[in-house]
Amino acid sequence: MNYNVLSKYRGELMGLAILFVVMFHVYMPGTDFFYPLRRLGNVGVDMFLFVSGMGLWFSWTRSRLGRNLDGVGGMSAVPALKRFFSRRYLRIYPVWILVAAYFYVGKYVENPGGGYSPDVPNLIANVLFNWSFWRADDLTFWYVPATMMLYNFAPPYMELIRRQPAWRWLPVAFILLAAMVQYVPLFHDNVGHIEIFFSRIPIFFIGINFGEMVMDSRRMKKGSLGILLLVFAMSMWLCLRLEYIGHSRFPLFMERMVYIPLTISALLLECRLLSYMPRFVLRPLSFLGTISLEIYLIHIEYVLRPVARHHLGYGMTLFWTLLISIPAAYLLHWAVDRVVRLFRPRR
Template sequence: MFDIFSNLNSEIKKMEKSDFISLYRNSLMGIAILWIVFYHSGINFGKIGFLSYFCSFIKYTGYLGVDIFFFVSGFGLMASWYKKRPSILFFYKRRFLRIMPIYWFFLSIYLVLINLFGTPITNLGTVFIYYTGFSFFISRTNNIHWFISAILLCYLIFPFFENYFQKNKNKLRFLIFIVTLCLTLAIILTASAFIFANKFSFLLIVILRLPAFFIGSLIGYIYIKRDNNFSYLFSIYLHVFFTFFCFVALALIYYFCSTDDRWLYGLYWYPFMLGSFSLTFLLSILLDTLHTRHNYLLDFLDKIGRSSLELYFIHLLVFAFIGSKLIFNYFGILPGSNYLWIAAIFVSVILSNIFNSILSHLNILFK
């Protein structure tokens, strides 16, 4: 095993350290979204045998795909910023056009279906808050799309973060300061749960993901600047140990803490608050090992990654109204089998690729 790690380390030294993440960025996003889709599904492995427990653990930790997304987003934004040097106005325009039209389209479908088959939403103020994209922060409504509120927050603060990041000579010290602020706020929110229950601690699902975004931004800076002063951050031994430690901590939390406590105190997200870099880096190395022998798998993941935003929205719709009990109960059909969930995943992937292809052609047509 140590020989394998040694060989990988020597291979990594032959190229720039952060090139792995850049080279397989879309494939990493493909892994992340498929992991999230798997997590949201109702696939059940039972409770007999080690393999069953292992598969269940992988499924129940699928929300770590969100951490990968935040890291890769921070990486991509910083690399793109230093390449293009856009104005703040142009940056916001690009981000707005990338996220909001698609969000509004699928949100509209969601609202129509929820009014037909679920609990009708008749309050126009609530609907307006949904369309702002920040409903999760404003009134804790539309929690199904909380990720949109979170990523919009990251886009909103990124130009200001980059400005101070650029001015600081010691980039790592500045990043540690920002991450410490996030951790301090998270601890305060966790402590508030003992007094106010879930009144403020619901924000932990976002606050504990911000370090992944900021750390990704640092790695993006290292990539674009070819800064060799941070080479110690890319030791495979360090990342294997840290990822293993984070998963062990997460397994202990699952074993000793109830589901309610894990949500209320943010215990789901604390272990990988700093571990997103290690997890993403190791996955990028794994993808590189598949490059020569399993290129078809990389092509598949790359394609999924390119349509990850579409798959995020579509799978939520499919799972809520096809894979769950809403429509099935409405028509008196009993859902819930693994075959049904696998079919729902397959349909979601196919539809997302079709939708992404349509958008790509429209972009070319109106460019």
């Protein structure tokens, strides 16, 4: 198998990831036999970050080399950065501003000085970059500000490993940093409330590391399937075991560390399975991947919460949440895309 399958099935992988995230967010009693399996949907976030990091290597390399639609050869660092960030933020920020403004302004009008936005400056900061996540671990839409923060560090990291490949081991240091945030008082007392962010940093930069192998179409070594299956089985079993035992003995942080090998092995095995799937399966998954950001932003607050009030049970709640969220997300994606095109400079 070739590593470029991660790029070939990128849309389908993101479609699967958003399905996992929605499944994770739908409530299920902790006593349910399938509760640990439902909890594993949380790994969808790590899948998103890995695939996003991988895609950034493609984008940065092309911007850096000047392989753009204008056909311009060669590009200095400043134009490359400008092009890189404009493409990233034009995809995320317009949708974010619209949804965040509707949510945070609405909450502020309902409850001035409430927990989300104690005052107008905090309200503005919430709309701009979800300041309450960084300030007080407000997990509403947390993935978006976390991703935008990681984007800021991606170009220097990619330049570093391009010039000095030995620094590809830096994600190991990020694992240690996550452990320090969890267990060292100096770090935990100051930024421990956003441990959910620090524990996801390694998988993002590991995804960047994979980007070069994917872009160069490197083949996996003989016997890779066996080790992938072993790592997947071990990490899957351990995650399920941690849920059955409970986080009183094994903290959630430990589970998130196990997500790292689980994510990498699962994505590669999913690609192998997807290669056997018919197009009528691949196309819907790819479509979901295209609107995954919009599904993430609207499904909890605007669909899942109202549906959950009817107490339909896990299966029907998940069904109606997806049935409503998918067309709503597509309409949001379509509308924002049309507006962005009006302000995009003509070539």
